[in-house]
Amino acid sequence: MKKVALDAVDIRILSAVQQHGQISKNRLAELVNLSPTPCWLRLTKLKNSGLITGYRGQVAIDRVLDLTKVFLTISLNAHKKSDFDRFEKRIQSIDEIVECCATGGGCDYVLKVITTSLSDFQALIEQLLDEEIGIDRYYIYVVTKEVKSTSLTLSQLMEIKSRTNV
16 A cells, blocks of 8 residues: 655644544644634644544443443454455444454464453343354453553654664
8 A cells, every 4th residue: 555645734634633633723733833714724634634534522431331341352264265254244244343463373363352241242242152253263351440541643643764774
């Protein structure tokens, strides 16, 4: 995939959007130290280039419901493209699976699953096994405490990259 060249102002705009979501033109301009119209034009350009894929609010669902979070590693019993495609297509349709990454090494996939109880998680696993989507073995890791959950902003990543390229 072709990488997009960004200057310091673009990075400040994207970082502000990551941190604040949808904000007014004037507030964004103030945060990135640019006048409103050029700032808004740059934001529009960044949106049109596909760099901003959406806006969302982070809701503390665990303050409303008790949740069970489980990390799950899965190895498939066959490794043809069609096996991976079948598995991934099915995983895409399950709301409780909030993250799924294909991995190299000891397993084929790592998933993050959130359900309202451990028994709901077990029912989901049993359903997946019954569907015969190619699961050979799986291991579960029940989350007992969330120690850290953040994401890096673009400005943080660029700073890290500049330190390692010195």
